Amino acid sequence: MGAIAGNVRRVMEAVAEAALKSGRRPETVRLMAVSKLMTPDRIRQALAAGVDCLGENRVQEAQSKKDHLAGRDFEYHLIGPLQKNKVNRAVATFDWIQTVDSLDLARRIDRASARLGKTVSVLIQVNIGREPQKAGVAEEELEELAAQLVDLDCISVRGLMAIPPYLADGEAVRPYFRRLRQWFDRLAGLQLPKARMQVLSMGMSHDFPVAIEEGSTMVRVGTAIFGRRPPV
Numbered sequence: 001m002g003a004i005a006g007n008v009r010r011v012m013e014a015v016a017e018a019a020l021k022s023g024r025r026p027e028t029v030r031l032m033a034v035s036k037l038m039t040p041d042r043i044r045q046a047l048a049a050g051v052d053c054l055g056e057n058r059v060q061e062a063q064s065k066k067d068h069l070a071g072r073d074f075e076y077h078l079i080g081p082l083q084k085n086k087v088n089r090a091v092a093t094f095d096w097i098q099t100v101d102s103l104d105l106a107r108r109i110d111r112a113s114a115r116l117g118k119t120v121s122v123l124i125q126v127n128i129g130r131e132p133q134k135a136g137v138a139e140e141e142l143e144e145l146a147a148q149l150v151d152l153d154c155i156s157v158r159g160l161m162a163i164p165p166y167l168a169d170g171e172a173v174r175p176y177f178r179r180l181r182q183w184f185d186r187l188a189g190l191q192l193p194k195a196r197m198q199v200l201s202m203g204m205s206h207d208f209p210v211a212i213e214e215g216s217t218m219v220r221v222g223t224a225i226f227g228r229r230p231p232v
């Protein structure tokens, strides 16, 4: 078995273990392989090992790799910031956009989706660490934004995503995961018409077991599957 296949297997086992530890079924947590900066060949190895969900953070790179992966079956997620001038291309390329943090961006995605006759699933990105350099809606604006997004016809609001502060000790990230989970439950409780609050996207290579214990339903794992990324 190749290195990537072995890594996928180990990560899947660790995901299952964390789920069981917190009294959940392993199938309730989805593994996304974050394939940014990875070649189509390495990505194919991950897909062959059972990965069915890929995350990319640059629209152009993602689009060209998708062409190389034609014929493979996977769900494609944008997990990086989306510039206005790339919205059309992003909507044509991705099944999900996890980085919606403003009504303006959501409206642009909605219009692009309408033109293509599709509905894009979106997650609202929350700036859970209140970090000025990071994208994401502020917590105090989250409810209002969610209520506005459900009025748009060609996007489907499916949940929340966050990139908490990077702390080497995964355990130290737990309070941020917990807070995002509380917002998730709160929004689900509002029962906004048409919103399907099902996906809580949180947890990366170094902290995904903690994220799962705190309720993550989708972990975004790059390094632990593909190894270190080449410098940009």
Ligand SMILES: *Cc1c(COP(=O)(O)O)cnc(C)c1O
Pocket: 034, 036, 057, 079, 080, 163, 204, 205, 206, 220, 221, 222, 223, 224
């Ligand atoms: C790169 C990236 C990841 C994966 O990070 P690793 O530490 O390599 O697992 C997860 N989420 C986002 C938004 C990323 O940009």
